[in-house]
Amino acid sequence: MAAVGDLQFQEFDDAENLLAANRDATTISIGDPNEKPTNQRRSLGNWSRNADSDKTELLAGQRKSAAFWTFEYYQAFFDVDTYQVLDRIKGSVLPLPGKNFVRLYIRSNPDLYGPLWICTTLVFAIAISGNISNFLVHLGQPQYHYMPEFRKVTIAATAIYSYAWLVPLALWGFLMWRNSKVMNIVSYSFLEIVCVYGYSLFIYIPAAILWIIPIEWVRWITILVAMCLSGSVLVITFWPAVRDDHRRIAIATISAVLILHALLAVGCKAYFFDAPQIEVPGLSGSIASGNRTVTAVKTH
Protein backbone atom coordinates (compact mmCIF):
# COMPACT_ATOMS: atom_id res chain seq x y z
CA MET A 1 0.00 0.00 0.00
CA ALA A 2 2.50 2.62 -1.18
CA ALA A 3 1.18 5.98 -2.31
CA VAL A 4 -1.93 5.76 -0.21
CA GLY A 5 -3.40 8.94 -1.65
CA ASP A 6 -3.27 7.66 -5.24
CA LEU A 7 -4.74 4.31 -4.32
CA GLN A 8 -7.57 5.91 -2.41
CA PHE A 9 -8.37 8.15 -5.32
CA GLN A 10 -8.46 5.15 -7.67
CA GLU A 11 -10.65 3.21 -5.30
CA PHE A 12 -13.07 6.10 -5.18
CA ASP A 13 -13.35 6.05 -8.97
CA ASP A 14 -13.95 2.32 -9.01
CA ALA A 15 -16.54 2.64 -6.32
CA GLU A 16 -18.32 5.28 -8.34
CA ASN A 17 -18.34 3.08 -11.42
CA LEU A 18 -19.56 0.14 -9.38
CA LEU A 19 -22.33 2.29 -7.97
CA ALA A 20 -23.29 3.45 -11.44
CA ALA A 21 -23.59 -0.15 -12.57
CA ASN A 22 -25.83 -0.95 -9.62
CA ARG A 23 -29.25 0.18 -10.62
CA ASP A 24 -30.49 0.51 -7.08
CA ALA A 25 -28.23 3.35 -6.08
CA THR A 26 -28.82 6.98 -6.93
CA THR A 27 -25.59 8.77 -7.52
CA ILE A 28 -24.88 12.46 -7.15
CA SER A 29 -22.75 14.73 -9.26
CA ILE A 30 -19.63 15.56 -7.36
CA GLY A 31 -18.04 18.82 -8.32
CA ASP A 32 -14.50 18.16 -7.06
CA PRO A 33 -13.70 14.50 -6.89
CA ASN A 34 -10.27 15.36 -5.50
CA GLU A 35 -11.29 16.69 -2.16
CA LYS A 36 -12.03 14.27 0.67
CA PRO A 37 -12.83 11.10 -1.25
CA THR A 38 -13.15 8.99 1.90
CA ASN A 39 -15.76 11.24 3.46
CA GLN A 40 -17.80 11.30 0.30
CA ARG A 41 -17.54 7.58 -0.08
CA ARG A 42 -19.02 7.11 3.35
CA SER A 43 -21.70 9.70 2.94
CA LEU A 44 -22.82 8.42 -0.46
CA GLY A 45 -24.81 5.79 1.33
CA ASN A 46 -26.57 8.50 3.31
CA TRP A 47 -27.07 10.77 0.34
CA SER A 48 -28.78 8.11 -1.72
CA ARG A 49 -31.63 8.18 0.77
CA ASN A 50 -31.95 11.93 0.99
CA ALA A 51 -34.92 13.15 -1.00
CA ASP A 52 -33.72 16.74 -0.97
CA SER A 53 -30.58 16.12 -2.98
CA ASP A 54 -31.80 16.91 -6.44
CA LYS A 55 -28.68 16.08 -8.37
CA THR A 56 -28.07 14.45 -11.73
CA GLU A 57 -29.79 11.27 -12.75
CA LEU A 58 -27.03 9.14 -14.14
CA LEU A 59 -29.07 5.99 -14.13
CA ALA A 60 -31.95 7.22 -16.23
CA GLY A 61 -31.15 4.98 -19.13
CA GLN A 62 -29.82 2.01 -17.23
CA ARG A 63 -32.95 0.87 -15.47
CA LYS A 64 -35.17 -2.02 -16.46
CA SER A 65 -32.57 -4.28 -17.96
CA ALA A 66 -34.55 -7.40 -17.12
CA ALA A 67 -36.90 -8.95 -19.64
CA PHE A 68 -40.55 -8.11 -19.31
CA TRP A 69 -41.62 -11.62 -18.39
CA THR A 70 -39.42 -11.82 -15.32
CA PHE A 71 -40.47 -10.79 -11.86
CA GLU A 72 -37.52 -8.43 -11.45
CA TYR A 73 -38.76 -6.28 -14.30
CA TYR A 74 -41.88 -5.40 -12.38
CA GLN A 75 -40.03 -5.08 -9.13
CA ALA A 76 -38.32 -2.03 -10.60
CA PHE A 77 -41.67 -0.25 -10.62
CA PHE A 78 -42.20 -0.74 -6.91
CA ASP A 79 -38.87 0.59 -5.80
CA VAL A 80 -40.23 3.27 -3.50
CA ASP A 81 -40.19 3.87 0.21
CA THR A 82 -42.98 5.16 2.40
CA TYR A 83 -41.66 8.69 2.59
CA GLN A 84 -41.32 8.88 -1.20
CA VAL A 85 -44.94 7.87 -1.72
CA LEU A 86 -46.08 10.38 0.88
CA ASP A 87 -43.99 13.10 -0.74
CA ARG A 88 -45.48 12.38 -4.13
CA ILE A 89 -49.00 12.47 -2.74
CA LYS A 90 -48.24 15.79 -1.08
CA GLY A 91 -46.82 17.11 -4.34
CA SER A 92 -49.92 16.15 -6.26
CA VAL A 93 -52.17 18.04 -3.89
CA LEU A 94 -50.12 21.21 -3.42
CA PRO A 95 -49.14 22.66 -6.77
CA LEU A 96 -46.06 24.81 -6.61
CA PRO A 97 -45.73 27.17 -9.56
CA GLY A 98 -42.58 26.46 -11.47
CA LYS A 99 -41.92 23.12 -9.80
CA ASN A 100 -42.69 20.30 -12.15
CA PHE A 101 -44.19 17.26 -10.42
CA VAL A 102 -42.31 14.84 -12.62
CA ARG A 103 -38.94 16.53 -12.29
CA LEU A 104 -39.25 17.20 -8.61
CA TYR A 105 -40.75 14.04 -7.23
CA ILE A 106 -40.56 11.27 -9.74
CA ARG A 107 -37.04 11.92 -10.97
CA SER A 108 -36.71 8.89 -13.22
CA ASN A 109 -38.16 6.55 -10.65
CA PRO A 110 -41.78 6.18 -11.71
CA ASP A 111 -43.63 3.75 -9.55
CA LEU A 112 -46.80 1.82 -10.05
CA TYR A 113 -47.57 1.43 -6.36
CA GLY A 114 -49.12 4.89 -6.05
CA PRO A 115 -51.39 4.77 -9.10
CA LEU A 116 -52.53 1.20 -8.35
CA TRP A 117 -53.52 1.71 -4.74
CA ILE A 118 -54.83 5.24 -5.16
CA CYS A 119 -57.15 4.01 -7.93
CA THR A 120 -58.28 1.04 -5.84
CA THR A 121 -58.93 3.24 -2.82
CA LEU A 122 -60.81 5.71 -4.98
CA VAL A 123 -63.03 2.95 -6.40
CA PHE A 124 -64.05 1.78 -2.96
CA ALA A 125 -64.29 5.31 -1.57
CA ILE A 126 -66.71 6.33 -4.30
CA ALA A 127 -68.80 3.17 -4.03
CA ILE A 128 -69.00 3.23 -0.23
CA SER A 129 -69.58 7.00 0.02
CA GLY A 130 -72.25 6.79 -2.66
CA ASN A 131 -73.98 4.05 -0.72
CA ILE A 132 -73.87 6.02 2.56
CA SER A 133 -74.98 9.21 0.87
CA ASN A 134 -77.93 7.52 -0.82
CA PHE A 135 -78.94 6.05 2.49
CA LEU A 136 -78.81 9.47 4.15
CA VAL A 137 -80.70 11.15 1.33
CA HIS A 138 -83.54 8.65 1.38
CA LEU A 139 -83.58 8.34 5.13
CA GLY A 140 -87.08 9.56 5.85
CA GLN A 141 -88.85 7.77 3.06
CA PRO A 142 -90.83 4.72 4.12
CA GLN A 143 -90.70 3.07 0.71
CA TYR A 144 -86.94 3.05 0.53
CA HIS A 145 -85.33 -0.28 1.26
CA TYR A 146 -81.62 -0.09 1.86
CA MET A 147 -79.57 -2.02 -0.63
CA PRO A 148 -75.80 -2.42 -0.59
CA GLU A 149 -75.65 -1.87 -4.37
CA PHE A 150 -72.65 -4.01 -4.89
CA ARG A 151 -72.79 -3.79 -8.67
CA LYS A 152 -71.71 -0.19 -8.54
CA VAL A 153 -68.27 -1.20 -7.35
CA THR A 154 -67.56 -2.91 -10.65
CA ILE A 155 -68.85 0.07 -12.59
CA ALA A 156 -66.71 2.46 -10.56
CA ALA A 157 -63.69 0.21 -11.01
CA THR A 158 -64.11 0.09 -14.77
CA ALA A 159 -64.48 3.86 -15.05
CA ILE A 160 -61.55 4.77 -12.86
CA TYR A 161 -59.10 2.18 -14.09
CA SER A 162 -59.80 2.99 -17.72
CA TYR A 163 -59.34 6.69 -16.97
CA ALA A 164 -56.05 6.01 -15.20
CA TRP A 165 -54.68 3.90 -18.06
CA LEU A 166 -56.27 4.97 -21.34
CA VAL A 167 -55.99 8.71 -20.93
CA PRO A 168 -52.24 8.57 -20.20
CA LEU A 169 -51.86 6.21 -23.17
CA ALA A 170 -53.66 8.63 -25.45
CA LEU A 171 -51.74 11.59 -24.10
CA TRP A 172 -48.43 9.83 -24.43
CA GLY A 173 -49.21 8.79 -27.99
CA PHE A 174 -50.24 12.32 -28.83
CA LEU A 175 -47.08 13.80 -27.29
CA MET A 176 -44.89 11.30 -29.12
CA TRP A 177 -46.57 12.20 -32.39
CA ARG A 178 -46.11 15.92 -31.80
CA ASN A 179 -42.55 15.27 -30.69
CA SER A 180 -41.75 13.85 -34.10
CA LYS A 181 -43.05 16.97 -35.77
CA VAL A 182 -41.90 19.71 -33.42
CA MET A 183 -38.70 19.52 -31.44
CA ASN A 184 -39.75 19.56 -27.81
CA ILE A 185 -37.41 20.04 -24.93
CA VAL A 186 -39.35 17.94 -22.50
CA SER A 187 -40.74 14.52 -23.18
CA TYR A 188 -42.16 12.11 -20.66
CA SER A 189 -42.15 8.35 -20.71
CA PHE A 190 -45.43 6.49 -20.57
CA LEU A 191 -44.89 5.35 -17.01
CA GLU A 192 -44.20 8.88 -15.83
CA ILE A 193 -47.48 10.06 -17.30
CA VAL A 194 -49.32 7.14 -15.66
CA CYS A 195 -47.64 8.07 -12.41
CA VAL A 196 -48.71 11.72 -12.65
CA TYR A 197 -52.28 10.79 -13.45
CA GLY A 198 -52.44 8.21 -10.68
CA TYR A 199 -51.19 10.58 -8.04
CA SER A 200 -53.40 13.39 -9.32
CA LEU A 201 -56.45 11.23 -8.58
CA PHE A 202 -55.61 11.27 -4.90
CA ILE A 203 -57.48 14.51 -4.24
CA TYR A 204 -60.74 12.82 -5.22
CA ILE A 205 -60.57 10.44 -2.24
CA PRO A 206 -61.28 13.10 0.41
CA ALA A 207 -63.63 14.73 -2.10
CA ALA A 208 -65.63 11.49 -2.37
CA ILE A 209 -65.84 11.31 1.41
CA LEU A 210 -67.04 14.91 1.56
CA TRP A 211 -69.72 14.11 -1.01
CA ILE A 212 -71.54 12.14 1.66
CA ILE A 213 -72.90 15.45 2.91
CA PRO A 214 -76.24 15.65 1.11
CA ILE A 215 -76.06 19.37 0.38
CA GLU A 216 -75.71 20.18 -3.29
CA TRP A 217 -73.59 23.32 -3.14
CA VAL A 218 -71.12 21.66 -0.75
CA ARG A 219 -70.58 18.94 -3.35
CA TRP A 220 -70.03 21.42 -6.16
CA ILE A 221 -67.58 23.47 -4.13
CA THR A 222 -65.68 20.28 -3.28
CA ILE A 223 -65.44 19.41 -6.95
CA LEU A 224 -64.19 22.90 -7.78
CA VAL A 225 -61.49 22.87 -5.12
CA ALA A 226 -60.35 19.37 -6.08
CA MET A 227 -60.28 20.29 -9.75
CA CYS A 228 -58.28 23.43 -9.10
CA LEU A 229 -55.65 21.65 -7.07
CA SER A 230 -55.02 18.55 -9.14
CA GLY A 231 -55.80 20.24 -12.42
CA SER A 232 -53.13 22.82 -11.81
CA VAL A 233 -50.62 20.07 -11.04
CA LEU A 234 -51.46 18.48 -14.38
CA VAL A 235 -51.20 21.79 -16.20
CA ILE A 236 -47.84 22.63 -14.64
CA THR A 237 -46.60 19.17 -15.57
CA PHE A 238 -47.72 19.11 -19.18
CA TRP A 239 -47.33 22.74 -20.15
CA PRO A 240 -43.56 22.44 -20.77
CA ALA A 241 -44.22 19.51 -23.08
CA VAL A 242 -46.57 21.36 -25.39
CA ARG A 243 -45.57 25.00 -25.16
CA ASP A 244 -43.19 24.76 -28.09
CA ASP A 245 -45.95 23.57 -30.31
CA HIS A 246 -48.46 25.68 -32.18
CA ARG A 247 -50.43 27.87 -29.86
CA ARG A 248 -53.79 26.33 -30.65
CA ILE A 249 -52.64 22.73 -30.33
CA ALA A 250 -51.00 23.47 -27.00
CA ILE A 251 -54.10 25.07 -25.59
CA ALA A 252 -56.31 22.32 -27.02
CA THR A 253 -54.18 19.65 -25.36
CA ILE A 254 -54.16 21.31 -21.98
CA SER A 255 -57.87 22.00 -22.05
CA ALA A 256 -58.58 18.38 -23.09
CA VAL A 257 -56.59 17.18 -20.08
CA LEU A 258 -58.57 19.45 -17.77
CA ILE A 259 -61.93 18.64 -19.31
CA LEU A 260 -61.39 14.88 -18.98
CA HIS A 261 -60.33 15.35 -15.38
CA ALA A 262 -63.46 17.36 -14.62
CA LEU A 263 -65.64 14.91 -16.53
CA LEU A 264 -64.50 12.05 -14.35
CA ALA A 265 -65.37 13.92 -11.19
CA VAL A 266 -68.75 15.17 -12.37
CA GLY A 267 -69.66 11.81 -13.87
CA CYS A 268 -68.86 9.95 -10.65
CA LYS A 269 -70.81 12.43 -8.61
CA ALA A 270 -73.83 12.25 -10.90
CA TYR A 271 -73.92 8.47 -11.13
CA PHE A 272 -73.09 7.35 -7.63
CA PHE A 273 -74.56 10.11 -5.54
CA ASP A 274 -78.26 10.78 -5.72
CA ALA A 275 -79.22 14.40 -5.64
CA PRO A 276 -80.87 15.38 -2.37
CA GLN A 277 -84.53 15.89 -3.01
CA ILE A 278 -85.63 19.30 -1.86
CA GLU A 279 -89.26 18.90 -2.86
CA VAL A 280 -91.80 17.25 -0.60
CA PRO A 281 -90.53 13.72 -0.14
CA GLY A 282 -93.92 12.25 0.64
CA LEU A 283 -95.34 12.87 -2.84
CA SER A 284 -92.82 12.53 -5.62
CA GLY A 285 -90.27 10.36 -3.82
CA SER A 286 -92.77 7.78 -2.69
CA ILE A 287 -94.44 7.65 -6.08
CA ALA A 288 -91.12 7.13 -7.79
CA SER A 289 -89.92 4.42 -5.44
CA GLY A 290 -93.38 2.92 -5.37
CA ASN A 291 -93.25 2.56 -9.14
CA ARG A 292 -89.83 0.98 -8.86
CA THR A 293 -90.97 -1.63 -6.36
CA VAL A 294 -94.09 -2.39 -8.38
CA THR A 295 -92.09 -3.01 -11.54
CA ALA A 296 -89.58 -5.06 -9.59
CA VAL A 297 -92.32 -7.25 -8.21
CA LYS A 298 -93.82 -7.63 -11.66
CA THR A 299 -90.59 -8.83 -13.21
CA HIS A 300 -90.32 -11.59 -10.64
Add this chain to the structure above:
Amino acid sequence: MAEADEASKPLFAGLSDVSISEDIPVEGEITVPVGSPSHDDEYSTLDEPVKETILRDLKAVGKKFGHVMYPKKSTTLLRDWDLWGPLLLCVTLALMLQGGSADSKEDGGPQFAEVFVIIWFGSVIITLNSKLLGGTISFFQSLCVLGYCILPLTVAMIVCRLVLLGGTGTASFIVRFIVVVASFGWSTFASTAFLADSQSPNRKALVVYPVFLFYFVISWMILTFSPSHSDGATDTGP
Protein backbone atom coordinates in the same frame (compact mmCIF):
# COMPACT_ATOMS: atom_id res chain seq x y z
CA MET B 1 -36.81 -53.55 42.98
CA ALA B 2 -33.98 -51.90 44.80
CA GLU B 3 -33.61 -54.88 47.15
CA ALA B 4 -33.51 -57.28 44.24
CA ASP B 5 -30.77 -55.23 42.68
CA GLU B 6 -28.77 -55.25 45.85
CA ALA B 7 -29.29 -58.96 46.20
CA SER B 8 -28.22 -59.63 42.65
CA LYS B 9 -25.13 -57.51 42.89
CA PRO B 10 -22.97 -60.07 44.75
CA LEU B 11 -24.29 -62.72 42.32
CA PHE B 12 -23.09 -60.91 39.22
CA ALA B 13 -20.11 -59.33 40.82
CA GLY B 14 -17.80 -61.87 39.30
CA LEU B 15 -18.97 -61.39 35.79
CA SER B 16 -16.35 -58.84 35.15
CA ASP B 17 -13.76 -61.58 35.55
CA VAL B 18 -15.32 -63.83 32.95
CA SER B 19 -13.64 -63.84 29.61
CA ILE B 20 -14.70 -65.67 26.52
CA SER B 21 -12.12 -68.09 25.16
CA GLU B 22 -11.23 -67.71 21.59
CA ASP B 23 -12.23 -71.14 20.35
CA ILE B 24 -15.88 -70.64 21.11
CA PRO B 25 -17.32 -69.44 17.86
CA VAL B 26 -19.44 -66.41 18.17
CA GLU B 27 -21.81 -66.42 15.36
CA GLY B 28 -25.41 -65.93 14.69
CA GLU B 29 -27.75 -63.42 13.29
CA ILE B 30 -28.51 -60.13 14.81
CA THR B 31 -31.75 -58.95 13.38
CA VAL B 32 -33.62 -55.96 14.66
CA PRO B 33 -37.22 -56.97 14.93
CA VAL B 34 -38.52 -53.41 14.48
CA GLY B 35 -38.55 -52.19 10.86
CA SER B 36 -37.65 -48.60 9.84
CA PRO B 37 -40.24 -46.34 11.50
CA SER B 38 -40.91 -44.02 8.55
CA HIS B 39 -41.72 -46.96 6.35
CA ASP B 40 -44.35 -48.12 8.80
CA ASP B 41 -45.73 -44.63 9.21
CA GLU B 42 -46.30 -44.23 5.49
CA TYR B 43 -48.31 -47.38 5.38
CA SER B 44 -50.07 -46.44 8.56
CA THR B 45 -51.27 -43.07 7.28
CA LEU B 46 -52.80 -44.86 4.35
CA ASP B 47 -54.24 -47.54 6.57
CA GLU B 48 -55.44 -45.35 9.36
CA PRO B 49 -59.12 -44.64 9.60
CA VAL B 50 -60.37 -41.60 7.72
CA LYS B 51 -61.50 -39.99 10.95
CA GLU B 52 -57.90 -39.77 12.12
CA THR B 53 -56.72 -38.16 8.92
CA ILE B 54 -59.42 -35.56 8.99
CA LEU B 55 -58.96 -34.91 12.67
CA ARG B 56 -55.26 -34.32 12.23
CA ASP B 57 -55.84 -31.66 9.60
CA LEU B 58 -58.65 -30.16 11.64
CA LYS B 59 -56.41 -29.98 14.67
CA ALA B 60 -53.74 -28.18 12.65
CA VAL B 61 -56.34 -25.74 11.40
CA GLY B 62 -57.72 -25.29 14.89
CA LYS B 63 -54.28 -24.63 16.30
CA LYS B 64 -53.77 -21.88 13.74
CA PHE B 65 -57.16 -20.42 14.63
CA GLY B 66 -55.88 -20.16 18.17
CA HIS B 67 -52.80 -18.34 16.97
CA VAL B 68 -54.96 -15.84 15.14
CA MET B 69 -57.25 -15.20 18.08
CA TYR B 70 -54.32 -14.54 20.38
CA PRO B 71 -51.79 -12.99 18.05
CA LYS B 72 -48.28 -12.94 19.32
CA LYS B 73 -45.17 -12.86 17.27
CA SER B 74 -44.72 -16.49 16.38
CA THR B 75 -43.69 -18.18 13.17
CA THR B 76 -46.00 -21.19 13.43
CA LEU B 77 -48.48 -19.78 10.95
CA LEU B 78 -45.71 -19.05 8.53
CA ARG B 79 -43.80 -22.30 8.91
CA ASP B 80 -46.61 -24.81 8.52
CA TRP B 81 -48.82 -22.95 6.16
CA ASP B 82 -51.90 -24.60 4.77
CA LEU B 83 -54.80 -23.31 2.77
CA TRP B 84 -57.56 -25.43 4.35
CA GLY B 85 -58.36 -22.82 6.95
CA PRO B 86 -58.64 -19.91 4.51
CA LEU B 87 -60.83 -22.01 2.22
CA LEU B 88 -63.12 -22.96 5.09
CA LEU B 89 -63.41 -19.37 6.28
CA CYS B 90 -63.90 -17.97 2.79
CA VAL B 91 -66.67 -20.43 1.94
CA THR B 92 -68.42 -19.82 5.28
CA LEU B 93 -68.25 -16.06 4.86
CA ALA B 94 -69.40 -16.14 1.25
CA LEU B 95 -72.31 -18.45 2.09
CA MET B 96 -73.47 -16.15 4.83
CA LEU B 97 -73.01 -12.98 2.82
CA GLN B 98 -74.70 -13.96 -0.37
CA GLY B 99 -77.92 -12.52 -1.49
CA GLY B 100 -78.69 -9.97 1.13
CA SER B 101 -81.63 -8.41 -0.60
CA ALA B 102 -84.47 -9.97 -2.50
CA ASP B 103 -86.05 -6.82 -3.85
CA SER B 104 -84.28 -6.68 -7.15
CA LYS B 105 -81.83 -9.01 -8.70
CA GLU B 106 -79.58 -6.19 -9.88
CA ASP B 107 -78.63 -4.08 -6.92
CA GLY B 108 -78.44 -6.43 -4.02
CA GLY B 109 -75.63 -7.59 -1.90
CA PRO B 110 -72.66 -9.48 -3.23
CA GLN B 111 -73.26 -12.96 -4.55
CA PHE B 112 -71.29 -16.00 -3.42
CA ALA B 113 -68.94 -15.88 -6.38
CA GLU B 114 -68.28 -12.19 -5.89
CA VAL B 115 -67.29 -12.58 -2.25
CA PHE B 116 -65.13 -15.59 -3.09
CA VAL B 117 -63.39 -13.76 -5.92
CA ILE B 118 -62.87 -10.62 -3.85
CA ILE B 119 -61.27 -12.53 -0.99
CA TRP B 120 -58.96 -14.67 -3.11
CA PHE B 121 -58.16 -12.07 -5.74
CA GLY B 122 -57.58 -9.46 -3.06
CA SER B 123 -55.25 -11.79 -1.18
CA VAL B 124 -53.29 -12.53 -4.34
CA ILE B 125 -52.94 -8.84 -5.17
CA ILE B 126 -51.76 -8.00 -1.68
CA THR B 127 -49.27 -10.86 -1.74
CA LEU B 128 -47.93 -9.73 -5.11
CA ASN B 129 -47.70 -6.20 -3.82
CA SER B 130 -45.74 -7.34 -0.80
CA LYS B 131 -43.36 -9.39 -2.92
CA LEU B 132 -42.87 -6.62 -5.46
CA LEU B 133 -41.94 -4.24 -2.67
CA GLY B 134 -39.19 -6.63 -1.72
CA GLY B 135 -40.74 -8.73 1.00
CA THR B 136 -39.15 -11.97 2.11
CA ILE B 137 -42.35 -13.88 2.72
CA SER B 138 -43.30 -16.55 0.25
CA PHE B 139 -46.44 -16.49 -1.87
CA PHE B 140 -48.41 -19.19 -0.10
CA GLN B 141 -47.31 -18.17 3.35
CA SER B 142 -48.78 -14.75 2.75
CA LEU B 143 -52.01 -16.20 1.36
CA CYS B 144 -52.22 -18.43 4.42
CA VAL B 145 -51.80 -15.52 6.86
CA LEU B 146 -54.29 -13.29 5.08
CA GLY B 147 -56.83 -16.08 4.87
CA TYR B 148 -56.54 -17.11 8.50
CA CYS B 149 -56.89 -13.53 9.71
CA ILE B 150 -60.38 -13.40 8.23
CA LEU B 151 -61.46 -15.51 11.24
CA PRO B 152 -62.49 -12.55 13.46
CA LEU B 153 -64.57 -11.15 10.62
CA THR B 154 -66.32 -14.50 10.13
CA VAL B 155 -67.11 -14.59 13.83
CA ALA B 156 -68.47 -11.04 13.51
CA MET B 157 -70.65 -12.15 10.59
CA ILE B 158 -72.13 -14.95 12.67
CA VAL B 159 -72.81 -12.51 15.52
CA CYS B 160 -74.39 -10.02 13.09
CA ARG B 161 -76.64 -12.70 11.70
CA LEU B 162 -77.77 -13.63 15.20
CA VAL B 163 -78.37 -9.97 16.09
CA LEU B 164 -80.36 -9.47 12.90
CA LEU B 165 -82.66 -12.29 13.94
CA GLY B 166 -83.75 -10.05 16.76
CA GLY B 167 -84.66 -7.10 14.57
CA THR B 168 -83.19 -4.47 12.31
CA GLY B 169 -83.60 -1.30 14.31
CA THR B 170 -81.08 1.29 15.31
CA ALA B 171 -79.99 -0.61 18.42
CA SER B 172 -79.10 -3.68 16.41
CA PHE B 173 -77.20 -1.47 13.99
CA ILE B 174 -75.13 0.02 16.78
CA VAL B 175 -74.35 -3.42 18.19
CA ARG B 176 -73.36 -4.72 14.77
CA PHE B 177 -71.26 -1.63 14.11
CA ILE B 178 -69.29 -2.10 17.29
CA VAL B 179 -68.79 -5.82 16.67
CA VAL B 180 -67.65 -5.29 13.09
CA VAL B 181 -65.27 -2.46 13.97
CA ALA B 182 -63.74 -4.52 16.78
CA SER B 183 -63.21 -7.55 14.57
CA PHE B 184 -61.81 -5.39 11.76
CA GLY B 185 -59.23 -3.98 14.14
CA TRP B 186 -58.44 -7.46 15.41
CA SER B 187 -57.97 -8.87 11.90
CA THR B 188 -55.72 -6.06 10.80
CA PHE B 189 -53.67 -6.21 13.97
CA ALA B 190 -53.30 -9.99 13.75
CA SER B 191 -52.18 -9.99 10.13
CA THR B 192 -49.69 -7.17 10.60
CA ALA B 193 -48.24 -9.03 13.58
CA PHE B 194 -47.39 -11.86 11.21
CA LEU B 195 -46.56 -9.93 8.06
CA ALA B 196 -44.69 -6.94 9.39
CA ASP B 197 -41.43 -8.70 10.04
CA SER B 198 -40.97 -9.74 6.45
CA GLN B 199 -40.54 -6.24 5.14
CA SER B 200 -37.87 -3.60 5.49
CA PRO B 201 -38.87 -0.85 7.92
CA ASN B 202 -38.94 1.81 5.19
CA ARG B 203 -41.81 0.10 3.45
CA LYS B 204 -43.86 -1.33 6.27
CA ALA B 205 -46.65 1.20 5.87
CA LEU B 206 -46.76 0.53 2.14
CA VAL B 207 -47.46 -3.14 2.84
CA VAL B 208 -49.85 -2.64 5.75
CA TYR B 209 -52.13 -0.19 3.94
CA PRO B 210 -53.49 -2.65 1.32
CA VAL B 211 -54.18 -5.17 4.10
CA PHE B 212 -56.10 -2.44 5.92
CA LEU B 213 -58.10 -1.68 2.76
CA PHE B 214 -58.83 -5.37 2.15
CA TYR B 215 -60.26 -6.00 5.61
CA PHE B 216 -62.08 -2.67 5.47
CA VAL B 217 -63.94 -3.73 2.33
CA ILE B 218 -64.84 -7.09 3.86
CA SER B 219 -66.05 -5.36 7.03
CA TRP B 220 -68.15 -3.02 4.93
CA MET B 221 -69.78 -5.99 3.20
CA ILE B 222 -70.53 -7.56 6.58
CA LEU B 223 -71.91 -4.37 8.07
CA THR B 224 -74.22 -3.58 5.15
CA PHE B 225 -75.61 -7.07 5.01
CA SER B 226 -79.35 -6.77 5.16
CA PRO B 227 -81.40 -9.92 5.26
CA SER B 228 -83.86 -10.56 2.48
CA HIS B 229 -87.49 -9.88 3.26
CA SER B 230 -90.44 -11.77 1.89
CA ASP B 231 -92.88 -8.95 2.62
CA GLY B 232 -92.63 -5.31 1.61
CA ALA B 233 -89.85 -3.84 3.65
CA THR B 234 -90.68 -1.07 6.04
CA ASP B 235 -87.43 -0.83 7.94
CA THR B 236 -85.61 2.44 7.82
CA GLY B 237 -82.04 1.39 8.26
CA PRO B 238 -79.45 -1.16 7.15
